[in-house]
Amino acid sequence: MKTIIKFFLFVCFSIFITSCERENVLFPYAAMNVNKNEFTINESMIINFTGTADQVVIYTGDDMHNYEFRDQSNTGFVVNKGLFTYSYALPGIYKVVCVASTYNDRAVNLKRDTCSFIVKVIDDQTEIEKISCPQVLYDEVFADKLENDEWLMKLPRKVKYGNATPSITLSQKLRFYIQSNLTKIFINEKEFSSTEKYDLSNPLNILVQSNFGTVRPYKLYTLYYPEFVTFKLLNVNGTLVRNEFDYSTFEMQIILPMGTDVSNLIPEFTTYSSTDKVYIENKEQISGVSRVDFTQNITYTLVSSLLEDSNIKVMSTVNIKIIYQ
Amino acid sequence: MNKILFKILTLSFSLIFLMSCHDFLDKEILGNSTDENFYDTQYKLQAALNASYDVLQMDIFNECEWRFGEACADDVWGGDEGLASQMGQLVNFRFNTSNEWIQNRYMINYKGIHRVNQVIANAHRVKLSVNDYSSYKAIREIVGQAKFLRALYYFNLVKTYGGVPIRPETETVDKFVIPRSPAEEVYAYIEKDLREAAIMLPARYMGTDAGKASEGAAIALLMKVLMYQSTPGVKSDKWEEIVRLGEFFVEGRKMTFGDILKYDASKEDWENLRKRLWFKPRELNTLTDPYETPNTELPALQNAYSLEYKDYYGKNISYCDQFFQVGEFCKGSIFEIVFKESADGSTGDINEGTPIYDNHYSSSPQIWTTADIIQELFANDPRRAFTIGHQQYAPDGDLCQCGPGRYLSLKWYTPLKDRPQYAGDNGKNRRLIRYVEVILMYAEALNECHEGARALEQLNKVKAQANTINNSGVLYTGGGYGLMRDQIWKERRIELCFEWDRFFDLVRQKRAAEIIQTYGSKRANKRGYYFRKGVNELFPIPQSEIDISNGIVQQNPGY
Numbered sequence: 001m002k003t004i005i006k007f008f009l010f011v012c013f014s015i016f017i018t019s020c021e022r023e024n025v026l027f028p029y030a031a032m033n034v035n036k037n038e039f040t041i042n043e044s045m046i047i048n049f050t051g052t053a054d055q056v057v058i059y060t061g062d063d064m065h066n067y068e069f070r071d072q073s074n075t076g077f078v079v080n081k082g083l084f085t086y087s088y089a090l091p092g093i094y095k096v097v098c099v100a101s102t103y104n105d106r107a108v109n110l111k112r113d114t115c116s117f118i119v120k121v122i123d124d125q126t127e128i129e130k131i132s133c134p135q136v137l138y139d140e141v142f143a144d145k146l147e148n149d150e151w152l153m154k155l156p157r158k159v160k161y162g163n164a165t166p167s168i169t170l171s172q173k174l175r176f177y178i179q180s181n182l183t184k185i186f187i188n189e190k191e192f193s194s195t196e197k198y199d200l201s202n203p204l205n206i207l208v209q210s211n212f213g214t215v216r217p218y219k220l221y222t223l224y225y226p227e228f229v230t231f232k233l234l235n236v237n238g239t240l241v242r243n244e245f246d247y248s249t250f251e252m253q254i255i256l257p258m259g260t261d262v263s264n265l266i267p268e269f270t271t272y273s274s275t276d277k278v279y280i281e282n283k284e285q286i287s288g289v290s291r292v293d294f295t296q297n298i299t300y301t302l303v304s305s306l307l308e309d310s311n312i313k314v315m316s317t318v319n320i321k322i323i324y325q
Numbered sequence: 326m327n328k329i330l331f332k333i334l335t336l337s338f339s340l341i342f343l344m345s346c347h348d349f350l351d352k353e354i355l356g357n358s359t360d361e362n363f364y365d366t367q368y369k370l371q372a373a374l375n376a377s378y379d380v381l382q383m384d385i386f387n388e389c390e391w392r393f394g395e396a397c398a399d400d401v402w403g404g405d406e407g408l409a410s411q412m413g414q415l416v417n418f419r420f421n422t423s424n425e426w427i428q429n430r431y432m433i434n435y436k437g438i439h440r441v442n443q444v445i446a447n448a449h450r451v452k453l454s455v456n457d458y459s460s461y462k463a464i465r466e467i468v469g470q471a472k473f474l475r476a477l478y479y480f481n482l483v484k485t486y487g488g489v490p491i492r493p494e495t496e497t498v499d500k501f502v503i504p505r506s507p508a509e510e511v512y513a514y515i516e517k518d519l520r521e522a523a524i525m526l527p528a529r530y531m532g533t534d535a536g537k538a539s540e541g542a543a544i545a546l547l548m549k550v551l552m553y554q555s556t557p558g559v560k561s562d563k564w565e566e567i568v569r570l571g572e573f574f575v576e577g578r579k580m581t582f583g584d585i586l587k588y589d590a591s592k593e594d595w596e597n598l599r600k601r602l603w604f605k606p607r608e609l610n611t612l613t614d615p616y617e618t619p620n621t622e623l624p625a626l627q628n629a630y631s632l633e634y635k636d637y638y639g640k641n642i643s644y645c646d647q648f649f650q651v652g653e654f655c656k657g658s659i660f661e662i663v664f665k666e667s668a669d670g671s672t673g674d675i676n677e678g679t680p681i682y683d684n685h686y687s688s689s690p691q692i693w694t695t696a697d698i699i700q701e702l703f704a705n706d707p708r709r710a711f712t713i714g715h716q717q718y719a720p721d722g723d724l725c726q727c728g729p730g731r732y733l734s735l736k737w738y739t740p741l742k743d744r745p746q747y748a749g750d751n752g753k754n755r756r757l758i759r760y761v762e763v764i765l766m767y768a769e770a771l772n773e774c775h776e777g778a779r780a781l782e783q784l785n786k787v788k789a790q791a792n793t794i795n796n797s798g799v800l801y802t803g804g805g806y807g808l809m810r811d812q813i814w815k816e817r818r819i820e821l822c823f824e825w826d827r828f829f830d831l832v833r834q835k836r837a838a839e840i841i842q843t844y845g846s847k848r849a850n851k852r853g854y855y856f857r858k859g860v861n862e863l864f865p866i867p868q869s870e871i872d873i874s875n876g877i878v879q880q881n882p883g884y
Binding site: 042043044064073075077078080081083084085086087089137138139140141142159161162179243244245246247 | 872
């Protein structure tokens with residue numbers, strides 16, 4: 001019996017001793033793997049914690065997360081289950097610090113270990129997302145993106161707004177939409193200014209330089225939407241009516257005497273450029289030559305193209321409306 | 326020896342005795358509800374649907390709705406914007422992937438999906454006691470509402486996190502980890518649910534059924550889902566379909582089951598579809614039962630809703646009454662989260678939903694707006710009068726004690742006469758989809774489809790209705806695409822302000838970074854200034870989901 005009691009006491013003592021093990025805090029070991037050391041802005045950095053710790057915190061080194069300033073309100077991120085992901089908003093060289101800590105049951109005897117590495121973040125943004133002419137009455141005229149980093153700005157000659165019809169000149173301010181604020185733009189070798197007006201009658205050579213230093217050339221062409229300067233039927237001048245909702249659609253109103261036969265007329269018209277082409281359903285129309293049956297609904301398509309590249313073109317449509325009086 | 330023998334016998338006997346209990350203990354307990362036998366009647370399926378609606382009423386669902394939809398955007402300030410709190414980190418866009426609100430929103434919407442999936446997956450277990458048309462219709466409507474709710478929950482997820490895992494309708498323990506589907510697939514899944522819900526549900530529920538998701542709710546949400554998939558300034562089939570849906574909803578143009586479903590006979594047999602969606606099978610139809618085909622017209626919605634400020638019975642009410650108890654299920658309301666008065670407002674006895682209203686209209690609101698924002702938002706619009714400041718009086722004479730410099734929207738106010746005996750809110754419903762938004766979505770789609778004149782007509786219908794508040798004659802003017810678009814967006818901001826949708830609206834308009842950063846640069850604490858274009862339009866998948874899936878669920882770019 002005594003032997004049993006002794007054995008029982010020994011077991012109890014062993015359990016008691018074992019249960020005190022946590023009083024001796026394990027020493028933490030900070031170690032981590034990172035997927036790479038150089039990133040672009042907003043690219044994910046993936047860190048795997050491979051050390052030993054009860055708690056892991058990572059200071060990413062950027063604004064408000066700098067380990068050196070941890071006593072000045074800079075904070076780190078708590079890491080869950082050993083995986084941490086992050087990305088940087090600004091380019092720079094950042095010191096990433098991993099703090100591994102252990103502690104006992106009552107959060108005393110805190111022990112720490114740290115490790116760190118340096119990451120380089122570059123901003124190599126040279127992509128133009130949009131180009132607009134912000135002062136064409138309203139910032140709503142955006143250039144079309146063509147191939148090979150070429151852009152085409154299509155402008156109306158006039159816009160209708162309420163009772164006014166202001167003219168739009170080819171001297172315009174420009175607005176560039178680029179993801180990074182650090183990217184620089186040069187127009188015809190001079191740094192871009194949002195307050196300067198640019199002469200759009202000639203193509204603009206644009207250079208976009210990223211913060212990292214990469215330079216990318218672009219070209220901006222400008223064309224007006226083509227429209228009739230004059231349009232006559234039976235020597236009666238038509239009146240061009242603009243559409244306040246769409247700069248590429250017009251209506252030509254012509255007042256003719258009641259009973260006029262319009263089934264076989266030869267209209268006379270002029271356009272702003274001698275190279276402008278005029279079509280009805282893909283058939284080219286020549287002023288003073290082509291015959292048209294105006295008893296049908298007639299829509300002219302006008303095409304204006306660049307002198308140096310006829311593939312770059314702008315189209316507009318003109319519906320003919322005959323009013324009998 | 327005898328003692329040892331006795332012990333051995335006793336032990337053996339005990340073992341035999343215990344083992345003999347095996348069958349008795351294993352006996353099946355009769356009467357237990359399991360997922361195999363629970364859903365056997367319409368009423369039990371309805372109970373499961375009620376549980377799916379219940380998620381919409383949960384505090385945490387609504388707490389997440391305003392935190393993401395309103396507090397992250399530029400119409401409000403908040404009382405918790407310090408970087409030390411999870412809420413502060415969220416609205417400053419300085420959070421990490423373990424942020425509790427990011428996790429809460431993910432979790433609560435999946436809770437809704439899990440409950441709804443049980444309704445949809447188990448509907449086939451229902452045994453009809455009578456094989457008549459109305460029995461099929463009753464089940465069809467339950468499943469249709471479930472589909473609407475599933476679409477709503479997934480829409481919340483996809484607009485917050487991008488592509489998310491599409492959970493199987495029947496979950497199994499060996500397949501808990503589901504990878505993310507691309508956002509396009511999630512949107513397609515949502516669209517399918519809404520298109521099917523639209524043909525399964527009546528135009529509008531009335532009487533004691535008011536509050537259930539109807540065909541109107543399904544089509545309105547479908548329009549919004551299509552709009553979120555479209556890019557302003559880029560022509561697409563989605564914009565064109567919103568125009569067609571707008572013509573149906575607003576102008577009474579006819580639309581068939583085949584049109585809304587985009588029915589393709591080569592992909593699914595019509596009879597199969599009818600059976601799947603609980604239309605009465607052809608072989609069981611009696612002579613008097615209707616038989617729905619792809620050419621069957623959808624129930625018209627043109628006169629089901631109205632821009633006019635009229636209550637459920639058609640009686641005139643004021644603009645703000647639309648958001649009060651008197652305006653529940655009013656003519657301009659398409660879908661509401663229903664709360665019911667059941668408590669006296671004393672401590673510990675408050676109505677469900679009361680915390681929502683306390684957070685937005687009380688002496689210590691969580692978010693509020695300011696005089697500057699009001700000026701920018703409303704200028705001279707008559708709806709400005711419904712946002713009132715500290716020490717100003719609500720229309721019924723109640724003093725607003727929200728704190729100096731703070732302004733609150735009366736959309737979250739409980740009139741004195743409606744309050745419970747002691748304090749708080751009367752359990753009034755939260756308006757989730759309003760008819761005015763249908764008109765504004767229709768107008769925006771028209772403008773995107775180069776129908777500026779028609780867009781202006783719809784836009785001015787909304788403005789003209791608001792003008793009835795003070796007999797103003799100010800209307801929007803015609804102009805190019807950009808002017809029209811921005812006028813529509815301006816009207817959206819005014820009419821739908823403080824209804825918890827501003828942030829997501831800015832994101833889908835592709836101008837969240839520009840607006841929120843500008844807003845942040847004006848604030849002393851720079852809240853919003855750190856919004857990162859190309860990253861923060863989507864929130865991260867909660868870190869815990871990445872961890873438990875061992876990386877199968879992938880994180881969003883930039884996190």
